[in-house]
Structures are given as C-alpha cells and as structure tokens.
Amino acid sequence: MTPFPQPLTGIVAPLLVDNVDTDTIIPSREMRTTGRTGLADGLFAPWRYADADSRTENPDFVLNQPPYRHARILAGGANFGAGSSREHAVWALAEWGIRAIIAESFAPIFRANCMRNGILPVELESTAIAALAGAEVTVDLAGQQVRHGDATHAFAIDPEAKLMLAGGLDAIDLTLTQKSDIADWTAADRKARPWVYLGITA
Amino acid sequence: MGKTLFDKIWDAHLVADTPSGAQLIAIDRVFLHERTGAAALGRMAEMGRKVHDPARVFAVMDHIVDTRIGRGDGTLMVGGEAFITETRAACKAAGITLFDVNDRDQGIVHVISPELGVVLPGVTLVAPDSHTCTQGAFGALAWGIGSSEAEHAMATGTLRLSRPKTMRVTFKGALARGVTAKDMALHMIAAHSAGGGAGHAVEFAGDAVSALDMEGRMTLCNMATEFSAMAGFVAPDAKTFEYLAGRRYAPADFADPYWQTLHSDADAAFDAEIVIDAGDIAPMVSWGTSPEEAIAVTAKVPQGHAKVHDYIGLAAGAPLAGTPLDVAFIGSCTNSRISDLRRAAAILDGHRIAPSVKTAMVVPGSLGVKRQAEAEGLDKIFVAAGFEWRMSGCSLCFYAGGEGFAPGSRVISSTNRNFEGRQGPGIRTHIASPETVAASAIAGAIADPRDYAREAVAA
Numbered sequence: 001m002t003p004f005p006q007p008l009t010g011i012v013a014p015l016l017v018d019n020v021d022t023d024t025i026i027p028s029r030e031m032r033t034t035g036r037t038g039l040a041d042g043l044f045a046p047w048r049y050a051d052a053d054s055r056t057e058n059p060d061f062v063l064n065q066p067p068y069r070h071a072r073i074l075a076g077g078a079n080f081g082a083g084s085s086r087e088h089a090v091w092a093l094a095e096w097g098i099r100a101i102i103a104e105s106f107a108p109i110f111r112a113n114c115m116r117n118g119i120l121p122v123e124l125e126s127t128a129i130a131a132l133a134g135a136e137v138t139v140d141l142a143g144q145q146v147r148h149g150d151a152t153h154a155f156a157i158d159p160e161a162k163l164m165l166a167g168g169l170d171a172i173d174l175t176l177t178q179k180s181d182i183a184d185w186t187a188a189d190r191k192a193r194p195w196v197y198l199g200i201t202a
Numbered sequence: 203m204g205k206t207l208f209d210k211i212w213d214a215h216l217v218a219d220t221p222s223g224a225q226l227i228a229i230d231r232v233f234l235h236e237r238t239g240a241a242a243l244g245r246m247a248e249m250g251r252k253v254h255d256p257a258r259v260f261a262v263m264d265h266i267v268d269t270r271i272g273r274g275d276g277t278l279m280v281g282g283e284a285f286i287t288e289t290r291a292a293c294k295a296a297g298i299t300l301f302d303v304n305d306r307d308q309g310i311v312h313v314i315s316p317e318l319g320v321v322l323p324g325v326t327l328v329a330p331d332s333h334t335c336t337q338g339a340f341g342a343l344a345w346g347i348g349s350s351e352a353e354h355a356m357a358t359g360t361l362r363l364s365r366p367k368t369m370r371v372t373f374k375g376a377l378a379r380g381v382t383a384k385d386m387a388l389h390m391i392a393a394h395s396a397g398g399g400a401g402h403a404v405e406f407a408g409d410a411v412s413a414l415d416m417e418g419r420m421t422l423c424n425m426a427t428e429f430s431a432m433a434g435f436v437a438p439d440a441k442t443f444e445y446l447a448g449r450r451y452a453p454a455d456f457a458d459p460y461w462q463t464l465h466s467d468a469d470a471a472f473d474a475e476i477v478i479d480a481g482d483i484a485p486m487v488s489w490g491t492s493p494e495e496a497i498a499v500t501a502k503v504p505q506g507h508a509k510v511h512d513y514i515g516l517a518a519g520a521p522l523a524g525t526p527l528d529v530a531f532i533g534s535c536t537n538s539r540i541s542d543l544r545r546a547a548a549i550l551d552g553h554r555i556a557p558s559v560k561t562a563m564v565v566p567g568s569l570g571v572k573r574q575a576e577a578e579g580l581d582k583i584f585v586a587a588g589f590e591w592r593m594s595g596c597s598l599c600f601y602a603g604g605e606g607f608a609p610g611s612r613v614i615s616s617t618n619r620n621f622e623g624r625q626g627p628g629i630r631t632h633i634a635s636p637e638t639v640a641a642s643a644i645a646g647a648i649a650d651p652r653d654y655a656r657e658a659v660a661a
Contacts, residue, residue: 019396023600024621036349046623052627084332106400107430162222172358175220198451
C-alpha cells in the first residue's frame with residue numbers, strides 16, 4: 001500500500017448526498033474481473049454515464065465537471081459507503097485517484113476497506129463539509145486537520161488507521177509480528193472451546 | 203457492573219493488544235463466496251500466504267451462480283463462469299470446504315451456515331458479505347468484511363479491530379397480527395435512520411424478539427447492516443440450542459453450562475439504548491431508495507429529496523398501497539427460508555397473480571429449503587399462482603449483469619436493498635415481507651397483507 005501523502009492538497013469534489021451506497025459507487029455488473037484492478041472505468045457508472053453501455057458521460061455528474069475531473073478528495077454526506085461489503089468500491093475509487101473522503105459518517109465495512117487501500121476517511125460536521133466542498137484544501141493526516149484558507153477543521157482518526165495509512169503498512173505483515181501471541185492464545189482456546197476447532201482430533 | 207453479551211464474546215476472543223492501540227480478535231469461522239472468494243484466495247497465493255486453519259474456512263457459490271433449473275457453471279453474466287471456476291480451484295488448493303454449484307447443501311451463505319451448524323453461539327464469524335450479521339441471530343458475533351480483511355482473517359486467524367460501542371434495541375410487547383421480523387427491521391431503520399447504528403454492535407432484545415422463531419431473528423439481524431451497525435445479534439436461548447444441536451458442524455448437544463452464560467447481565471450498561479413498542483409496528487414497505495425510506499403500507503408517501511421522487515416515480519402525498527407493480531420477487535438472505543415460503547404460499551394458495559404482473563419469481567435460500575418446500579407442496583402453490591420456481595442463490599436481490607428485469611420495472615421484493623439500480627438500471631424496488639410480496643402479487647399493486655388470508659398471516 002502506498003503511504004498517504006503528507007500532506008494531501010487539492011480540490012474537493014462535492015457529492016453532498018446521504019447514504020451513497022457501494023452499488024452506486026460500483027454496480028455489480030461493472031465488477032467484471034476476479035482481481036482488484038480495471039475497476040475505475042465502472043466508478044459511479046449509474047451517475048457518471050448517461051448511457052453506461054456506450055460510456056456516454058452525464059455532464060451533470062460532479063466528477064465529469066472540469067474542476068473535479070482530477071480531484072483526489074471527495075466530499076459526501078451521512079453514511080457514505082452504505083450497503084454491500086464489496087471492496088471493489090474502494091479499489092475503483094483508489095484506481096480513479098481518490099485518496100481522501102470527507103463525510104459526516106461512513107458505513108463500517110466501507111471505512112475498514114478504505115484504511116486497507118490507502119484512502120483516508122475523514123469525518124466532519126455537515127456545516128464544515130459544506131464550507132470545504134468545491135474548495136482547495138489541505139488534508140494533514142499527521143496533524144489530523146483539514147485546512148482551508150484560515151480555517152482549520154480537526155478530525156479524529158483511529159490510531160491504528162493513522163499508523164497504517166501514514167506508513168503504507170500491510171496489516172497481515174504487522175499482525176504476523178505477533179504470531180507467538182496468536183499461537184499461545186489458540187493453544188489455550190483449544191482446551192477451553194474444543195468444539196470450535198473442526199477437523200482437529202486432539 | 204455486569205457485562206453485555208458483546209463484551210463477553212469480544213473479551214473471550216481478545217488475543218493481544220497491538221502497539222497502535224487496535225486489538226487482535228480471534229476469528230473462529232470464515233465463510234467465502236465466489237464473488238470475492240477467488241480474489242482473496244488468489245491474492246494470498248500470490249503473496250505466498252497460507253490459510254491458518256482451513257478446517258474453519260468454508261465457501262459457497264451463491265452470488266453469481268445461475269438460479270435457473272438445470273444450471274451448471276455457465277452464467278448469463280459475461281465472464282461469470284471465471285468467478286466460479288477460479289473459486290473452485292482456489293478452494294481446492296487451499297484445502298477449504300466448498301459447497302459447489304449443485305452440491306445438495308448449496309445455498310446463500312447466511313442460509314446454509316445455520317443449516318449446517320457452521321455458526322454457533324458465542325463464536326466470531328466473518329464473511330466478505332455485508333449481510334453476515336444475519337448469523338448474529340444465533341448469539342454469534344458475525345459481521346461483514348472486505349476482501350483484504352478476509353485475507354487477514356484467513357492468514358492469521360485474527361482481525362485487527364477497534365472495539366465498537368454497544369447498543370441495545372428493545373422491542374417491547376407483542377407484534378400485531380400480520381406483522382413480521384422484516385417489518386420490525388424496516389420500522390427501526392425508518393425511525394432511527396440508515397446510519398442509526400453506526401459505530402455500534404447492536405443487541406436485539408425484548409419480548410417481541412424472544413417470541414420470534416430462529417428464522418425471524420435471522421431476518422431482523424440481517425437488516426442490522428442496513429442500520430449501519432457493525433453487527434446485530436440476539437442472545438441464544440432454548441430455541442437457538444434446539445435449532446443447532448446435532449447439525450453437521452455443531453456439537454451434538456448444548457448441555458455444557460458454558461452455553462447458558464451467553465447473555466447480557468442484568469446490570470450491564472450499553473452505550474446507547476433504543477426502545478420500540480412492538481405493538482406500534484405495521485406491515486412496512488419502502489417508498490424510496492434507502493431502507494430508511496420505508497412507511498406503513500397504509501401510509502402516504504412523505505416528502506423526500508426530489509431526486510428520490512424522480513427515480514421512484516411516486517409523488518409526496520400519494521398513497522403507497524395501490525401503486526401498480528410489474529414484478530414480484532421472493533428470495534435473498536433476508537427472506538427466502540422455509541418459514542418465509544410457507545407464509546407467502548399460505549397467502550397465494552388458491553389465488554393467481556394479477557395479469558399485469560409480468561414476472562413473479564421464488565428463489566429458495568438453499569437447496570435444502572427447496573427440497574423441504576417441495577416435500578410440503580409449496581412449489582405447486584407458487585407455480586399454480588403464476589410464480590417461477592428456481593434453484594437457490596442470491597439471484598435478483600441485486601443485478602449481477604446477467605439476468606435482469608425490464609428497465610423501469612416496479613418490483614415488490616422480499617430483499618434487503620431498494621438502492622437506485624440495485625436490481626438493474628432504472629428498476630424501482632419496494633422492499634417488504636414475503637407475505638406483503640404475495641398479497642401485492644395477487645393485487646397487481648402494493649397491498650396490505652392483512653387484507654389477504656387473515657388467519658394465514660396471524661403472528
């Protein structure tokens with residue numbers, strides 16, 4: 001995973017609606033390969049294209065408008081990333097170039113998927129988001145601030161997510177440094193809850 | 203201070219703290235499907251990582267698999283076959299138990315996991331599918347994850363997590379006649395918003411929850427993800443143990459006193475509490491494009507965003523009942539189990555769907571459910587009423603790119619999501635209980651199930 005830019009500066013593409021769901025971010029029919037790439041073309045297909053088959057753009061959709069065509073920061077409403085757990089939604093956003101999403105709240109699986117793929121989920125109040133939408137801002141992960149002109153908006157972030165994003169760390173590698181803790185716990189648990197361990201004839 | 207059921211399960215699975223402040227939580231069960239199973243296993247193989255304990259990882263073909271009678275690996279979705287064949291090969295290479303396309307136990311992951319006793323009270327169970335919370339009905343901590351976390355769980359036997367907050371939703375009193383678990387879920391989400399459970403693990407409690415059978419509890423927990431909760435669950439009781447005892451991957455009995463400890467203590471405190479009077483709940487139908495946009499079937503469409511009214515084609519102030527329909531669909535991990543099919547068939551028995559309904563379809567949740575329904579003659583009732591009778595799978599709960607309904611169709615559906623385009627481009631989905639789908643199919647328009655076969659839908 002690429003480390004999160006320190007800091008990230010750019011224009012904020014406004015998509016200020018609630019409950020933006022992962023079926024809209026990438027519909028099932030746009031997930032055409034068994035891998036994690038080749039998904040950016042299907043990003044927001046229902047809203048981005050007037051005709052998805054011919055890929056005719058819908059000029060009213062925010063990411064088709066000139067100032068936002070190369071935006072790396074997206075602003076949303078409440079419960080962003082609702083719905084299906086498909087990580088393809090985050091893979092498509094990342095492949096398209098999005099590195100941070102500023103929203104009032106995130107659906108939990110989507111938020112976890114962001115952190116595993118180098119996208120920073122920032123939670124701010126709706127009034128702050130309205131002020132940032134369409135503006136050039138700086139997202140400072142280390143300082144946990146979004147800056148816009150003279151205004152600064154502090155945001156909270158789980159220390160785990162901050163560490164992973166800042167370092168571009170692989171979660172599995174990180175966990176495997178605690179392999180002996182896992183082995184010890186498992187050995188004790190096998191005795192406590194033998195019915196959990198299928199196929200084990202202890 | 204006592205502990206909540208969530209605290210008990212979490213603490214029992216706490217392996218270690220991490221330097222960053224997250225916690226390593228042991229994962230007892232992982233269940234994959236072909237939409238993301240091949241991607242997760244393929245990437246693990248690429249990275250040279252092995253599955254920690256293959257005996258506790260399961261997979262099934264449910265998302266892309268065709269549900270037409272006589273199916274094989276071929277799908278109507280272009281490229282769909284690759285998901286099936288690659289998942290099959292990856293499961294074999296990793297030594298994972300796979301319930302294949304026409305295996306007698308094939309079905310939707312959240313339907314077959316309880317049928318086979320893969321989910322058990324007090325376990326942690328994850329799957330790369332948001333509706334994994336369905337399995338919380340058995341007193342498990344079960345939740346949906348992405349593909350990367352599925353790799354993590356398989357490679358290490360743990361997940362790195364921050365402890366969520368706890369919430370209890372208590373349904374006081376008893377449900378009125380003709381009101382079901384689906385209506386409880388839609389009522390809760392409509393009242394407290396689709397983001398209402400964000401950041402919380404939600405325990406469903408109260409007399410109306412205890413009174414539900416296991417399948418009703420599964421329907422209620424299934425919708426916890428539509429409430430943005432990390433997980434939804436119900437404390438196990440005698441019904442739970444009776445349902446699971448002796449199933450293939452479950453203990454022969456639940457006599458050990460351990461199982462009796464799986465409940466929130468009387469003095470346990472929750473971070474948030476919601477109390478709902480079950481008697482206030484009516485049969486619910488969604489009118490908009492989020493599960494929170496749901497109202498009593500007898501109510502009028504409220505004022506919402508112009509974009510939503512435009513998409514769904516219903517004006518504020520219009521009565522929802524009587525809205526003409528093109529399609530009726532019974533299926534999905536929410537409402538495709540045997541009790542759902544029995545209740546829908548009881549309404550349809552002796553009736554025909556309205557001629558204006560162009561497509562009506564029943565997709566049983568598993569091949570086990572299908573066999574049971576056929577043994578009871580339910581398939582004949584559905585077919586006589588004008589419904590198509592299918593093989594099991596996720597099917598048209600979503601639009602996978604193969605099959606679809608005619609563009610612009612209005613669908614009454616026992617599924618969980620009424621998102622824009624969820625069932626296909628321009629499709630207008632109204633989510634409701636199976637009995638509401640059955641009644642509406644007969645009427646050819648959104649209808650109140652209480653107006654049909656009153657005795658049959660008695661709670």
